């Protein structure tokens with residue numbers, strides 16, 4: 001287990017390891033994990049109660065995942081109350097509009113937009129089953145999340161807060177419409193079917209903070225376009241941005257405003273040669289090769305493409321703190337209708 005924890009958390013935290021002990025330093029605080037008499041003794045030291053809850057839950061979820069089918073118990077010295085998650089926001093749809101033919105913007109009213117300003121920009125949307133009153137997730141005693149099931153099961157998908165309208169207390173989320181014959185697309189469908197007044201849960205914000213650097217190459221497809229647009233809109237004046245964005249055709253291009261200097265190269269999938277593959281990843285790699293190992297690199301796209309960009313960065317020993325490479329979707333991962 002200790003091995004698994006270290007291997008996994010190296011992507012998210014600074015990990016220090018010796019034979020029977022691991023220390024994880026994350027944005028929430030530190031976790032000291034000691035192996036003793038076939039038990040793991042975990043000490044969490046966090047900057048805030050909120051951070052403590054988040055770190056405890058993250059460790060609990062991972063530990064049970066690593067334990068798999070093996071019997072595994074987890075007890076915390078301070079009891080975990082069955083409270084709602086502190087980063088859960090119930091929001092209400094206030095508007096829906098098409099930004100481009102395949103990008104639909106949903107605006108939601110949120111009682112507390114404060115946590116969404118600056119900082120992390122990703123959320124998990126929790127879509128209620130049709131006609132059901134909300135039953136939101138709570139904590140279990142072992143720190144894991146108890147998700148509602150059966151008729152109350154929620155649809156969960158990761159999305160980006162495209163913009164925060166503080167005056168109107170609204171958050172904007174842009175949903176790429178990617179219809180797939182024979183496959184359900186429930187996340188995208190939420191945006192195409194939702195009505196003003198519909199309720200939605202947002203869990204977050206978390207992960208994927210706004211990068212701070214004087215020069216940032218940004219690379220992504222439509223799923224990353226909301227994040228790219230937000231970064232461009234919120235960078236410090238003078239930041240140099242070079243964006244490579246892959247969309248279907250020119251009708252999917254968006255106008256992007258910034259206080260930095262911006263060069264955008266739009267790639268049109270429709271114009272690719274038949275059979276062309278991983279064009280975006282190739283363009284990302286060319287941009288990386290042309291930049292220094294300390295340039296902050298931001299890439300988000302399909303799983304295989306993101307993985308190939310990550311391995312190039314690894315082979316070039318690119319500074320880990322100067323990169324955000326994430327896969328936002330997985331090809332052929334859908335459920336048949």
Ligand SMILES: Cc1cc2nc3c(=O)[nH]c(=O)nc-3n(C[C@H](O)[C@H](O)[C@H](O)COP(=O)(O)OP(=O)(O)OC[C@H]3O[C@@H](n4cnc5c(N)ncnc54)[C@H](O)[C@@H]3O)c2cc1C
Pocket residue numbers: 122157158159160161173174175176177178180183184185186187188189208222223224226227327328329330331332333334335
């Ligand atoms: C941190 C993070 C932030 C994200 N932010 C956004 C965002 O702001 N806006 C946004 O639109 N997406 C965003 N995504 C991507 C989004 O979560 C996925 O596209 C998700 O799979 C959509 O769910 P779905 O129910 O529509 O389709 P799924 O049920 O997940 O998949 C159904 C089928 O559609 C295909 N598919 C899924 N996504 C895409 C795609 N983007 N392009 C082509 N085919 C696809 C799958 O391969 C599958 O065959 C984000 C992802 C992450 C991890």
